[in-house]
Amino acid sequence: MRIALGLGCDRGTPAATIAQAIAEALAAAGAAPADVAAVASIDLKADEAGLAEVAARHGWTIRFLAAAELAAVAVPNPSEIVRKYTGTPSVSEAAALLAAGADLSHLIIEKHKVRGPDGRNATVSIARIPQ
Secondary structure (H helix, E strand, C coil): CCEEEEEEECCCCCHHHHHHHHHHHHHHHCCCHHHEEEEEEEHHHCCCHHHHHHHHHHCCCEEEECHHHHHCCCCCCCCHHHHHHHCCCCCHHHHHHHHHCCCHHHEEEEEEEEECCCCCEEEEEEEECCC
């Protein structure tokens, strides 16, 4: 199975929290890091050290997408709070679908959220890449 990860996080979220969210989402999907063929997030997170650290650890390149591009994607769990801060109602779900080049039927893990010990949140969504 080839999958795409969509990642979102609060500003300053540690790599450990992001890694935990990814590990939990992969386990729920019955997938492994080796199945990840694409990773995406919002361009506002291009300078997030925690995201960069996790991506480097796995050898993943993160594609950063504009809020307008993400906002154009229909998702099952839009958030007005996310829209307020980012300009799009979805980061992780929309990013996963765009990275996979897939429609909503390929979203296998909806917005999986983990709150770290410091109170910062990471979200992960997984979409199956169509064959």
